[in-house]
Amino acid sequence: MGEGNDIPLVGGKSFTAVAINCAAKAGEWIKTKLGNHTSLSIKYSAQDLVTEVDKGAEKMIRNLVGTHFPHHSFLGEEGVEPGPEASTKALQSVKDAEYLWIVDPIDGTTNFVHGFPYFSVSIALAHWGEVIVGVVYDPMRDELFVAEKGKGAYVRGRRMAVSGEQTLRDSLLATGFPADPNYAQPLNMKQLQAIAPQVRNVRSLGSAALHMAYVASGRLSGFWEIGLNSWDLAAGALLVKESGGAVTDLQGNEYHLGVRHVAASNSHLHGEFLQVLQQAEAGS
Structure with missing residues (x-):
């Protein structure tokens, strides 16, 4: 990631490190x-689990984090009550902090x-x-994806760049x-039905x-998804932007910590991508 003196510092300590x-x-x-967890609980829905x-x-x-930066704020998924309202409230309470760590300990x-x-850990x-x-x-592949604002994004120490597909x-x-069976899941299925015939393939x-x-x-x-939270997206959004891609909400507004319905792409096909998603949403 370049020389250590290029890494953001506070009090001589590197945020990135x-x-x-x-x-x-x-x-x-x-x-x-992996394979050895002893407790399993359901949070917001049957698809929303915690161990x-x-x-x-x-x-x-x-x-x-507290050892290095005891005065920084912290927002972690497991410290927030389940459900979108609680997530929104938790973010609102800390979003204006000078320094805020946003963590999903196991995304997936x-x-x-x-x-x-x-x-992954995000x-x-x-x-x-x-x-x-x-x-x-990604601990299973020992792959570390790292981005710093204005300084690019890297995996295995090599600079990343988004793909070149134009359409x-x-x-x-x-x-x-x-995980939300009432609003997000039906809308996602409408979008998938609209997108799938127009692309090479879709993964989940x-x-x-x-x-x-x-x-x-x-x-x-x-990539797109409905009903995510800041801890799902914050790190990944910077990775995409620092690699030359685009990250917006489904209306095309720039990503911010409050975005819950997200579209990320290599930027070349972002307009076409959003158009199909918006048409599916309007049809629902």
Whole structure:
């Protein structure tokens, strides 16, 4: 990632180095627990799960961050009550903090529970509401995706760039199936039905943060999902933007921490992508 003096610092400590260290330590611990979790609880819906490993990983990250930056604010998924209203309220209470760490300890808990090896640790740092550091770590592949505002994004130490597909018909997209069965899930299915015939193919692997990292690294042309939260998106959004891609809400407005319905792409096909999603939403 270049020389150490290029990394954002506060009091001589590197934000990025701390984020990387937190993600790596939590990820390695999570990996040892694959197939060994002892508790499973349902949160907002039958598709919204949590284990003691999620909670333990978040506590580990919170403690590590607090050791280095005790005065920084912290927003972690497992510290928030289930449901979109509680998530919105939790973000509102901290979004104006000078420094805010935004953490999803296991993005892809359902995969983790089933032993499906596709999940990640997502850590972002926002400064006055703008994400300046984003780290997504895939412990099963030992892949670390890192971005700093204005300084590019990297995986395995190599600079990332989005893919070059110019049209939807040449694209490989991804989506996620929402936990909300009343609004988000039916809308997502309408969008999928509209998108699928117009693209090369669609994937759904169960981790929004990794889907965003894959858009950033050129492995996917685009990604969309309904009903996400800041901890799902903050790190991945910076990865995509720093790799030359576009991240917006479904109306085409620039990403901010409050965005819940997201579209990310290589930017070349973003307009066409949004148009199909908007038509599907209008038809619903």
